Amino acid sequence: xxxxxxxxxxxxxxxxxxxxxxxxxxxxxxxxxxxxxxxxxxxxxxxxxxxxxxxxxxxxxxxxxxxxxxxxxxxxxxxxxxxxxxxxxxxxxxxxxxxxxxxxxxxxxxxxxxxxxxxxxxxxxxxxxxxxxxxxxxxxxxxxxxxxxxxxxxxxxxxxxxxxxxxxxxxxxxxxxxxxxxxxxxxxxxxxxxxxxxxxxxxxxxxxxxxxxxxxxxxxxxxxxxxxxxxxxxxxxxxxxxxxxxxxxxxxxxxxxxxxxxxxxxxxxxxxxxxxxxxxxxxxxxxxxxxxxxxxxxxxxxxxxxxxxxxxxxxxxxxxxxxxxxxxxxxxxxxxxxxxxxxxxxxxxxxxxxxxxxxxxxxxxxxxxxxxxxxxxxxxxxxxxxxxxxxxxxxxxxxxxxxxxxxxxxxxxxxxxxxxxxxxxxxxxxxxxxxxxxxxxxxxxxxxxxxxxxxxxxxxxxxxxxxxxxxxxxxxxxxxxxxxxxxxxxxxxxxxxxxxxxxxxxxxxxxxxxxxxxxxxxxxxxxxxxxxxxxxxxx
Ligand code: ADP
Ligand code: MG
Numbered sequence: 001x002x003x004x005x006x007x008x009x010x011x012x013x014x015x016x017x018x019x020x021x022x023x024x025x026x027x028x029x030x031x032x033x034x035x036x037x038x039x040x041x042x043x044x045x046x047x048x049x050x051x052x053x054x055x056x057x058x059x060x061x062x063x064x065x066x067x068x069x070x071x072x073x074x075x076x077x078x079x080x081x082x083x084x085x086x087x088x089x090x091x092x093x094x095x096x097x098x099x100x101x102x103x104x105x106x107x108x109x110x111x112x113x114x115x116x117x118x119x120x121x122x123x124x125x126x127x128x129x130x131x132x133x134x135x136x137x138x139x140x141x142x143x144x145x146x147x148x149x150x151x152x153x154x155x156x157x158x159x160x161x162x163x164x165x166x167x168x169x170x171x172x173x174x175x176x177x178x179x180x181x182x183x184x185x186x187x188x189x190x191x192x193x194x195x196x197x198x199x200x201x202x203x204x205x206x207x208x209x210x211x212x213x214x215x216x217x218x219x220x221x222x223x224x225x226x227x228x229x230x231x232x233x234x235x236x237x238x239x240x241x242x243x244x245x246x247x248x249x250x251x252x253x254x255x256x257x258x259x260x261x262x263x264x265x266x267x268x269x270x271x272x273x274x275x276x277x278x279x280x281x282x283x284x285x286x287x288x289x290x291x292x293x294x295x296x297x298x299x300x301x302x303x304x305x306x307x308x309x310x311x312x313x314x315x316x317x318x319x320x321x322x323x324x325x326x327x328x329x330x331x332x333x334x335x336x337x338x339x340x341x342x343x344x345x346x347x348x349x350x351x352x353x354x355x356x357x358x359x360x361x362x363x364x365x366x367x368x369x370x371x372x373x374x375x376x377x378x379x380x381x382x383x384x385x386x387x388x389x390x391x392x393x394x395x396x397x398x399x400x401x402x403x404x405x406x407x408x409x410x411x412x413x414x415x416x417x418x419x420x421x422x423x424x425x426x427x428x429x430x431x432x433x434x435x436x437x438x439x440x441x442x443x444x445x446x447x448x449x450x451x452x453x454x455x456x457x458x459x460x461x462x463x464x465x466x467x468x469x470x471x472x473x474x475x476x477x478x479x480x481x482x483x484x485x486x487x488x489x490x491x492x493x494x495x496x497x498x499x500x501x502x503x504x505x506x507x508x509x510x511x512x513x514x515x516x517x518x519x520x521x522x523x524x525x526x527x528x529x530x531x532x533x534x535x536x537x538x539x
Contacts, residue, residue: 017520023517024120027514030078031080032104037049041097042098042450043162043449044480045453051067065086080513081104085099091502092496092502093392093396094496094499095502098500100507102443102445106438106442107514110511113434127438127439131508134417134421134439138497141474145405146192156400158170159493159494160495173393181199181401183368194397198370200372201391202372204359205355215374216364217346218371219362221357222313225304225312226302229301232350236327238323239290240327247297275297276299279303289309289310289311289349290309293317322370328365399496407496409494411450415465419469453480454478454481456484476488479491
C-alpha cells in the first residue's frame, strides 16, 4: 500500500521476467539444445562441425570445447553448459563432450519428471544421491594400475589421443609420453605423484612427427647470448641466476653527478671493473654454463665468453624452475654468493637450429625431475594436433595414476554403473527412486550416442550390452568401428577413472544449478548477463 494506486516499479518497465515453470522450461530447453548440438561429435566416429564466423572464417572441429567456445551463445543456461566444458578441460583435460552430453540428458530427464508432477527438490535430491553413489561405483569398477604397468599405460595414452588426426604416429607419441612420465614421477607418502607441468611440451614446425623428441633435460627457446661463446659444453656445470648481470642498480644508488671528464673516466673504469667482477664470480663458482632470468651486460658477456662460459639470458621464470628441477641447480639471486654447491649438472648443453629458430638444449641430465618434449611436424596443423594429442596422453596417464585406477570406455562403464544404480534405486524406494533411475538412464546416453555414431540401432546394441553385463561381463561396450557390442579390454578402450568421475560430477552439478533457478530476470546490467551459479534462488 503506497497510498496511491501506482504500482511500485522495482525493475525497469521493459524488463523481461520469466518465473516458476516458464523459467525452468526455458532453461532446460536451452541447455538440452546446446548439449544436443555437440552430442554427435562424441567418440572416435564422432562427426565434425563446421563453424562459420561473422567474417566468413571457418573452423572445422569435433572438439566439444572448441565448438562451444567458437559459437555465439545467447541463453544464460546454455552458457552455463559451456562453462562445464571449460572447467572439465581445465581440471582434467578430457571428457568435455561427455560432461556436456550428460548434463543435457540429466536436464531432459528432469523435464520428464517435472511433467509427471515430481517436485524439483526431489529430483535434485535424487540426483545428488546418485552422483555420490556413481563415484563410489566407478571406483569399484576401476581396475588397479601403477607406473610399472607400461603396456596398460600406453593403451590409456592411445585412447586419450583418439580422434586427433595423427593416427600413424600415435604409437611413438604414446611411448614418448610414458618415458617422460617415468622421469618426472616421484613418490610422496607412498603415492606416485605426477605434476604434468614438469613435462614441457614445445612445438616447432618443420621435419615430421617422427622427429618428435624427448629430451632428458630441458629445451630453452633462446639463443646463446654472445657469438664468441662456445656453442657446445660437455659435462656442464650450470648456474641459474635470477638477477641481472648488470650494474644498473649501483649506478642510481651512487647518485654521483659527473661534471669533469676525469671523474667520468674513473666512473667508467669503476663500472667495467664491477662488471668484470660479476663474470669472475660466476667463473670462480666453477660454472661453465649460465642461465640468467634477466639481462646480461655486453661486457659481462664478453668476459664470460673469454672464459669459455656459455650463457643464455632472459629465460622465463617457469623455464628457470624447470631447469632447476632437471639439473639440480639452485636458483641464485645474489651473484656474489654463488658457489659450487648451487650448480647443477648436465651431460651436454648445446645450441641447435630447429625449424627457423635456434634453441638451447640441456641434455643428459642424471635424474631430471622436469623434461621437455619437442614436437615436430610438416605443417602448422600437424604440429598443433600432435601437441594436443601429447597433452591428452600426458594428462590421461597422470589422471590415471592419480587414482591408480582405470575403467573400460566405449560406454561399458556407463552401462555397468547404470545397472548398479537401478538396483540401488529400488532399495531406496519412494519418489527419489524415480530420480535415481533417471540418472542411470542418463548415463546410458554415452553408449547410445556411440552406437548411433556407428550408424546402428542404438536401442538394440544397448539391450545386447546390458545383457552381457547381466552375466558379469563388465568390460563390454560399443565397438564403434564394427557397430557391435564388444570386449573393450580386448579393443584397448581404457580411460582414467578420474576423468569419468569428474565428468559425471560436473554434469550433475550444472544440472542441479539449472534446476534450482526459478526466476529469469532480463534487466541486469550488461556486464552481468549470466545468473550467478546456484545463487540462492532456491526452492
Ligand atoms: P570427450 O570430450 O568426452 O573425451 P571424445 O570424443 O573423446 O569425448 O569421446 C570419448 C568417448 O569415446 C568415451 O566414452 C570413450 O570411451 C569413447 N571411445 C574412445 N575410443 C573408443 C573406441 N575405440 N571405441 C569405442 N569407444 C571409444
Ligand atoms: Mg576425449
